[in-house]
Amino acid sequence: MNQIFTVASKEFYDGLRNRWLVSITVIFTVLSLGLTYFGSASAGELGITSLSTTIASLASLAVFLIPLIALLxxxxxxxxxxENGTLLLLLTYPLSKTQLLLGKFIGQGGIISVAILLGFGASACLLYVNxxxxxxxSTFGVFIGSAILLGLSFTAIAYIxxxxxxxxxxxxxxALIVWFLFALVFDLALLALLVGIEDGISQQGLTQLMMLNPADIFRLVNLAGLDRGDVNGVLAIAINASLTQFQLFSLLLLWVLLPLTTAIIIFRRKSL
Amino acid sequence: MTLNLTHSPLVLLKNVGKNYGKSPVLQGIDLQLDQGEVLGLFGHNGAGKTTMMKLILGVISPSHGDIEVMGVAPDSKEAWHMRAKIGFLPENVSFYEQLTGFEVITYLSKLKGFDKKHAIALLEQVGVAHAMKRQVKTYSKGMRQRLGLAQAFIGHPQLLLLDEPTVGLDPIATADFYKTVDQLKNQGTSVILCSHVLPGVEKHIDRAMIISSGKVIATGTLEVLRKSADLPVSIKAYGLNGALREDGHLLKYFNNTKSDDILLVPEQEKLATLRHLLNYPNLQNIEMNSANLEQLYQYFLSKEYQVNTNENTVIENLEGQS
Incomplete structure (x- = not known):
């Protein structure tokens, strides 16, 4: 365990030193506070919007931003x-490939998690005070928890x-192609399936297909309990499916563990 | 009563080979390295030196043959704790640019179970303590190489594998490096030193191994290699003002392509030639040099090249006949 935490703390410190943590936290904070306060500006209102509208806006933002940042x-x-030669060097140390990968995952996952917690936590505090x-x-707890899992999932995908x-x-x-596929193309493809197939696709089938994309699971987790007026498109149909929040969280966790395990297997087989 | 004290070698390679795909990178390598011994590993680019180091480090596994380092197979789980006793300096390593020299060595020291104090001592040993609070991206090439050496020395290793350790070092730093190697050797550390910079290496190695195209073409102490190569000894006499060129006995020893008065004398005729020179009353000094490592290296590589060329010619002739 010592080795894993040594690598993790170095990776976390690396993230601090090259300003990743600060930059991501600032981006999340500015955008989340902006959406919380100015979210209803388009409706001609200014000030704190409803919890439902805020979460819907934040989820729509986070589903694009978090995977992109985690991959970057x-x-x-x-x-x-x-390429720098340090991977070969580290593998000559008393450090297994699994330890190195898990250490990196904890360190870099820690950067994403802290940034999400601070950035979106600022909105939670603002709303709670008002x-x-x-x-x-509790709603922000679910949002931040699922956002962290989404970030960790794409961190593991980046390792693959x-x-x-x-x-x-x-x-x-x-990395950019993967982001493009998961964040944009996947939903467009689902829409095309919905519209293009003559008999349509069943609600069950649609929900099952959405489980193939961690970004969609994240959306489902957060939008399921909101006012229906804040949710539209493919999600509005899928939300009617009878998956509990626990099941959705479990699926999101699976989307962290599966890519992580795949990355470990690839690393173990990798020859330097 | 006699004591039968046997000690196993630190590194043992028996008929080791490594293939990448179908092409062999190393073939039939035998090596025994004892405690406190320094082996110079030489060869052209792509000869298989780095692959051999990776095999000894356990980063890759051999396609055939057996490897033992400190009594265990280096790619096995049993070799886990042995890795803390091995130091490695890879060629062209580039450390974490954002971190300071101190942070890099502290991180790597922790991975081997050592603390910050040990890291500072190592930075002082290699002469970069003054810059340890600076980020690595501000270091010169020589300073980066010293940092690499510092990490290789973590934990007083029993075995050191150094790939091009003097690249980027100035003459003083190179001398300091070899001084450290000598000290480590005296403390019982075994060293495998892989270098293209041959001048200056021979004083610090016990044995040399020359490999070409994945095969060992020469191995042994420099004396053994000199005997095997049978290269002439160069003798230069001072104070004779060209008189040697008129000496019928010595004429055959002149290298006609050069204008200087250097005699190239076969090893077995060295003493007789020296006695002959001592008969000159004006003789002021004699400088005598046996074949150096660079000459030996060139000799064995060109011999190997000739053998390969002849083999290819024979094969082409046979193919032509059939």
Missing amino acids: VSYDSFIGEQ MGSIEVL ISLSVSEKSKAAGF
């Missing part, structure tokens, strides 16, 4: 060290990319 932070974790409702804290390519530039390219 982690895409070069292994290929970068391989509304004084305990519901704010980083361990599978031979050049850092290729890893960057693949």
